[in-house]
Amino acid sequence: MASFEEHMEEMSTLSPEEIGELMGEVKAACICGDCPSYADTGETGGAFCANGKSEYITENKGCNCGDCPVTGKMGLRWGGYCMQGSARGLWDAESKGSSEEETPAEEEPAEENVDE
């Protein structure tokens, strides 16, 4: 099964029309509507793995993403996208975090003492 990274690389070669088609497939397959975190929040959207955070869902009462066909199809490895943000955003944060671990942060210059 292709990884999320491989899917992203593949997506970078798609035309806007093909991206639109793919988004339609994600929306059609999304099972967020059956999720306990989604229920009674006033949310009517979905596909948060692609669209990012919900303005309505704020309390984690469970997540159905693991059972969603999009997870396998796109190689998603996170969850709770309605509260955490899109898969792309989570991947970016993860990549940034690991590169920061590899590169030690520069030391802050010592603050000068200013006499009053």
Ligand code: SF4
């Ligand atoms: S993985 Fe989660 S957010 Fe993405 S389409 Fe499936 S249920 Fe919706």
Ligand code: SF4
């Ligand atoms: S992203 Fe996960 S937690 Fe959020 S509504 Fe969809 S299934 Fe539920």
